[in-house]
Amino acid sequence: MPNVHYFWGLPDEQTMDGILHLHNQIFANSDELSKKVRLRPNILFIVAIEENKVVGYKIGYSLSVDRYYSWYGAVHEEHRGKGIASKLMELQHRLVKEARYKTIETKTRNKWRNMLILNIKHGFDITNTFTDDDGIHRIELEKKLLDH
Numbered sequence: 236m237p238n239v240h241y242f243w244g245l246p247d248e249q250t251m252d253g254i255l256h257l258h259n260q261i262f263a264n265s266d267e268l269s270k271k272v273r274l275r276p277n278i279l280f281i282v283a284i285e286e287n288k289v290v291g292y293k294i295g296y297s298l299s300v301d302r303y304y305s306w307y308g309a310v311h312e313e314h315r316g317k318g319i320a321s322k323l324m325e326l327q328h329r330l331v332k333e334a335r336y337k338t339i340e341t342k343t344r345n346k347w348r349n350m351l352i353l354n355i356k357h358g359f360d361i362t363n364t365f366t367d368d369d370g371i372h373r374i375e376l377e378k379k380l381l382d383h
Contacts, residue, residue, distance in 0.1 A: 253289030
């Protein structure tokens with residue numbers, strides 16, 4: 236299992252470069268991500284690193300005082316199926332809950348079925364579906380971060 240690090244705020248330059256490289260392989264919009272991360276409030280990066288290489292990440296930010304948005308997440312193709320995405324998600328939820336957020340929400344697409352299944356396995360409920368401005372079907376999910 237890779238080492239997992241987290242950063243409230245932007246990570247160091249080498250880590251950010253690794254995130255952007257992996258992000259571009261999967262989502263092909265790292266320039267857009269690079270600009271937007273600087274504008275998001277209370278941003279949290281959780282990063283899986285193996286042999287000094289970013290092999291997975293999860294990024295989220297604050298929507299309000301009690302709602303958090305899980306924005307982007309990815310695991311390098313060669314490292315999938317090893318539980319990395321679950322580990323990143325679990326840490327994100329723990330840190331967000333410790334920061335006193337009550338709800339975490341996310342959006343996904345039908346084409347990211349593994350992410351949809353992972354979200355449901357980790358306690359998210361589907362709250363809405365819609366077609367975005369580009370004609371892409373989107374799925375909204377949320378999870379209550381309750382004290383047990």
